Amino acid sequence: MTALRAGWKRNGIPWLIxxxxxxxxxxxxxxxxxxxxxxxxxxxxxxxxxFWPHKWTTExxxxxxxxxxxxxxxxxTVLIGLVVVVITLVLALPAGYALxxxxxxxxxxxxxxxxxxxxxxxxxxxxxxxxxxSDLGLTDSIASLMLVYPSFTVPFSTWxxxxxxxxxxxxxxxxxxxxxxxxxxxxxxxxxxxxxxxILTVVIFSFSLVVNEFIYAxxxxxxxxxxxxxxxxxTDLIRGDLVFWGSIMxxxxxxxxxxxxxYNLFLDKFIAGFTGGAFR
Amino acid sequence: xxxxxxxxxxxxxxxxxxxxSRRFLAGALIAPAVLFIVLLVGIPLGLAVYLAFTDAxxxxxxxxxxxxxxxxxxxxxxxxRRSLWNTALFTVASQxxxxxxxxxxxxxxxxxxxxKWFLRFLILLPWAAPIxxxxxxxxxxxxxxxxxxNYTLVHTHLLGPFCDITNIQNCSATSPPNWVGDxxxxxxxxxxxxxxxxxxxxxxxxxxxxxxxxxEVDDAAAxxxxxxxxxxxYVSLPLQLPIAIVALLFGIVFTATDMAVAYVLTHGGPFNSxxxxxxxxxTTGIESGRLGAGAAISLYMLPVLGLVAVGMLIxxxxxEVA
Numbered sequence: 001m002t003a004l005r006a007g008w009k010r011n012g013i014p015w016l017i018x019x020x021x022x023x024x025x026x027x028x029x030x031x032x033x034x035x036x037x038x039x040x041x042x043x044x045x046x047x048x049x050x051f052w053p054h055k056w057t058t059e060x061x062x063x064x065x066x067x068x069x070x071x072x073x074x075x076x077t078v079l080i081g082l083v084v085v086v087i088t089l090v091l092a093l094p095a096g097y098a099l100x101x102x103x104x105x106x107x108x109x110x111x112x113x114x115x116x117x118x119x120x121x122x123x124x125x126x127x128x129x130x131x132x133x134s135d136l137g138l139t140d141s142i143a144s145l146m147l148v149y150p151s152f153t154v155p156f157s158t159w160x161x162x163x164x165x166x167x168x169x170x171x172x173x174x175x176x177x178x179x180x181x182x183x184x185x186x187x188x189x190x191x192x193x194x195x196x197x198x199i200l201t202v203v204i205f206s207f208s209l210v211v212n213e214f215i216y217a218x219x220x221x222x223x224x225x226x227x228x229x230x231x232x233x234x235t236d237l238i239r240g241d242l243v244f245w246g247s248i249m250x251x252x253x254x255x256x257x258x259x260x261x262x263y264n265l266f267l268d269k270f271i272a273g274f275t276g277g278a279f280r
Numbered sequence: 281x282x283x284x285x286x287x288x289x290x291x292x293x294x295x296x297x298x299x300x301s302r303r304f305l306a307g308a309l310i311a312p313a314v315l316f317i318v319l320l321v322g323i324p325l326g327l328a329v330y331l332a333f334t335d336a337x338x339x340x341x342x343x344x345x346x347x348x349x350x351x352x353x354x355x356x357x358x359x360x361r362r363s364l365w366n367t368a369l370f371t372v373a374s375q376x377x378x379x380x381x382x383x384x385x386x387x388x389x390x391x392x393x394x395x396k397w398f399l400r401f402l403i404l405l406p407w408a409a410p411i412x413x414x415x416x417x418x419x420x421x422x423x424x425x426x427x428x429x430n431y432t433l434v435h436t437h438l439l440g441p442f443c444d445i446t447n448i449q450n451c452s453a454t455s456p457p458n459w460v461g462d463x464x465x466x467x468x469x470x471x472x473x474x475x476x477x478x479x480x481x482x483x484x485x486x487x488x489x490x491x492x493x494x495x496e497v498d499d500a501a502a503x504x505x506x507x508x509x510x511x512x513x514y515v516s517l518p519l520q521l522p523i524a525i526v527a528l529l530f531g532i533v534f535t536a537t538d539m540a541v542a543y544v545l546t547h548g549g550p551f552n553s554x555x556x557x558x559x560x561x562x563t564t565g566i567e568s569g570r571l572g573a574g575a576a577i578s579l580y581m582l583p584v585l586g587l588v589a590v591g592m593l594i595x596x597x598x599x600e601v602a
Contacts, residue, residue, distance in 0.1 A: 010393055017388040018399045021381065025476060026402040028417040029409070031428060035420065044426055051428075091316055094309035102306035110310065116589050117321055121537030123558040124582070127565045127575045128327035129320075130338075151320035154313055183305055214412045214540040215558070219566055230412040234544045238416070245420050252413035260408035264401050271488040 029256070035249040036060055043245050060246030070251055072225050073232040076142050077255075080228065081210045083146045088153040088206045089199070095154075096161025097187060101170065111162050118155040122215045125151070130219050144220045145228070149213060153206040160205070160270075164198030165191065167272070201269040204262050211255055229255050331575035338569040350576035359552045360577060363560040366467070367581075370542075370556065371535045374474035378482045378531055379524075381475070386486030407480035415544040418473050422459035422545075430456035463553035466546045470554055473545060474535050481534075482527045489523030490516070525595040529588050536584065557581055 035043065037060070038053040048054060064070050099111040129148055138144040168191065176186045192199065210228075217231035224236045233251045263270075332350055336343030354360040389400060406414060421428055433439040433456065440453030448465060451457040459465045493516065501507075501515045539558035542548060548555040548563060555563070557577060565574020 010391075011395075014388045014391060014393045015395070015399070018385060018403070021385055021479075022399050022402040025479065026405050028414065028421060028476075029405050031421060032417050046426070046431070050431060091313040095313035098306045098309035102309070107306065107310075110314075112593060114313070114317065116592065117317055119533050119585060119589060119592070120321055120325065121533065121558075121581075121585070123537045123539055123561060124328060124578050124585075125321065125324045127561070127571055127578065128324040128331055130566070131327065131331070131336075131571065132324060148320065150316065154316060155321075158313055208408070208410075212410045212412075214410075214543075215562070219562075230410045230540075234412050234416055234540075238419075248416060249420065252409070252416055256405070256409035256413060259410075260401070260405050263404055263408040264397075267400075267404070267484065271484060 032249040032253045035245055036253060038246060040244060040246060060244065061250045063244060064247040064250050068237060069224050069232065073227050073229045076226065077211055077228040080142055080145050080149065081207045084149045084153055084210050085203050085206050087150045088157050091150065091154050092157035092161055096158045097165050097191065099158065100162045100165035114155045115159045118152060118159065126215050126219045133220050139220065140222050140226055142226055145216060148216055149210050153209055156209065157202045157206055160202050161198065164195050168194055197269050201266045204266050205270060208259050211259065328575045328579060331572050332579050334572045336571040338571055343572055350573045354573060354577055359555055360560060362552065363555040363557050364580065366554060367536050367557045370471055370474060371532055373471045374478065374535055375528060375531045377475040378478045379528060381479050382482035382486045385483045386490055390487055390490045403483060404480045406476050411477055412540040412544055414477065415473055415541050418469065419545060422469055424458045424461060427456065427459060460546050461550055463550060466550065466554045470542055470545060473541050478531045478534060482531055485523060485527035489520040493519050522595045525591065529592050532588055533585065537581065
C-alpha cells in the first residue's frame with residue numbers, strides 16, 4: 001500500500017504537471033499528422049469529428065512529391081546544410097580549441113566576444129548583405145546562402161566547441177606532448193577523436209540552424225527552384241485560393257520528425273556544451 | 281645521477297617550446313574564424329549603419345547622404361511606432377509565459393520517473409521543428425473557417441465565456457472568431473506561437489541550471505532547516521539565476537528579432553496591426569525597395585541588443601563566481 005502510494009507520488013505527480021504542457025506543445029504535431037493522412041474533402045467537413053482521419057490516404061504525400069518542387073527544396077536544403085557544416089567545422093574547430101586552451105585571459109574575453117556576435121540577428125544584417133550578395137553576383141543562387149549561413153553557425157559552434165574542449169583534461173595532451181608529438185598532431189590524433197560526440201553535436205545543431213533559417217532565404221532567393229524548405233513551403237506552397245493543407249502539413253512534418261529525434265539524442269551533450277564549460 | 285639531470289632538463293625545454301608555439305598557434309587557429317566573422321558580420325553591420333543615412337533603394341547602386349532623415353521619418357511613422365510597441369509587447373508577454381512554464385516544467389522534469397523520455401520528447405518538439413514550418417501548422421489550426429481550435433471551443437461550450445471575457449467583435453457562442461483576422465486575437469496568436477516555440481528551449485536550459493546545483497547545497501539547506509518555498513527563494517533560486525538569465529536573454533533575442541512567426545502567420549496584418557520591427561524592416565527594405573529606410577528601422581533594435589549583451593556578460597560573470 002505504501003509502496004503503491006510512493007510509486008504514485010514518484011511517477012504520477014510529474015505526469016500530472018508535465019502532461020498538460022506536453023499536450024499543448026505537441027498538439028500542433030498531432031494535428032499535422034492527422035491532416036497529412038486525411039482526404040482533401042474530409043479537411044473541410046464540419047459534420048464529423050475532425051480529430052482523426054475517417055479514411056486514411058497517402059494522396060497528400062504523393063501530391064507533394066509529384067506536383068510541387070518540394071524534393072528540389074529538400075535537396076537544396078541538404079546541400080546547403082552540408083557545405084555550411086564543413087565550412088563551420090573548418091573555422092570553428094581550431095578557434096574553439098585555441099580559445100579553450102591556448103590563449104589565457106585574452107582568449108576568455110575573445111570567447112565571450114564571439115558568442116555575442118551570435119546575438120547580432122539576421123534582421124539587422126539582411127539588408128546590407130542583400131546588397132553585398134548582389135554586388136558579388138550571387139543573387140538568387142544557393143551559393144549566396146552557403147556563404148552567409150556560416151556567419152551565425154561559426155560563432156555559435158565556436159562557443160559550443162570551446163565548452164566541450166574545456167571538459168577534456170589537459171593532462172591528456174601534456175602526456176602526448178611529452179612523448180614528442182607536436183601540438184597539431186596532438187590536436188588531430190587525441191583531442192578531436194575524444195571530442196567526437198561534441199563535434200557531432202555541433203554538426204547537428206549547425207545543420208538545424210540552416211534548416212531553420214528564414215529571413216536570408218526569402219530575401220536572397222526569388223526563383224522557386226532555388227529555395228530551401230523553410231522559405232519554399234510558406235511562400236510557394238501557400239498561394240491562391242486552392243490550398244492543399246494535407247500536402248502542406250506533410251511538407252512541414254517531413255523535416256521536423258528527423259530533426260526532433262536527433263535533438264533528443266544529442267540534447268544532453270548540447271546542454272553540457274552550452275552551460276558546462278562555456279560560462280566557466 | 282644522469283637520470284636526474286635529464287629529468288631536470290626536459291620540463292624546461294618543453295616549457296620554452298610551449299611558450300613559443302602557444303602564442304603563434306593560438307593566433308593562427310583563431311584568425312580564420314575571426315576574419316570570417318569580421319567580413320560577414322562586422323562589415324555588413326557597418327554597411328547597415330551607412331545605408332541608414334542614405335536614401336539608397338534596391339534599384340540604384342548607391343544613394344545620397346540624407347543624415348538622420350530616415351530615423352526621423354520612421355520615428356514619426358505610425359506603423360513604425362506600432363511595430364516598436366508590438367515587438368516589446370510580444371517579447372515581454374511571451375517571455376513571461378515562457379519563464380513561468382519553464383520553471384514549472386524544469387522542476388518536474390529534473391526528477392526521474394517512468395516515461396520521462398517520452399514526455400521530454402513531446403515537449404521538445406516545437407523547438408526542433410523549423411519555426412517557419414511550425415507557424416504554418418498554426419495557420420491551419422487558426423484557419424478562419426476550419427479552425428480546429430474554434431471547433432473545440434464551440435463543442436466544449438467554452439466559446440461563449442471566452443467571447444464575453446475578451447470582448448472580441450463578431451464573436452459569440454455560435455459564431456467563432458477569426459484568429460488571424462482580428463487585431464487583438466492576431467496579437468494573442470503571435471504571442472502564443474512565440475511562447476510555444478521558446479518554452480522547450482528555456483526548459484532545457486533551466487534543467488541544466490537545476491542539475492548544476494551540487495548535492496551538498498541541498499544537504500546544507502536541509503541541515504539549516506530550510507524547506508519548501510523558503511529553500512526555493514533563498515537557496516535554489518539564487519543559484520539558478522545566472523543560467524535562468526541566459527535563457528531569458530536568449531529568449532528575448534529570439535523573439536524580438538524573429539521575423540518568421542509574424543510574417544508567416546499574419547504578414548503584419550490585419551492593417552499592419554501585428555507589424556514587428558523585423559517585419560516592418562523587411563516590408564520597407566525589400567518589398568518596397570527602400571533600403572535606407574529599412575536599415576534605419578532595423579538599427580532601432582541595436583540599443584536593446586546592446587542591453588541584452590551587457591546582461592549576458594553580467595550573467596556570465598556571476599556564473600563564474602558561483
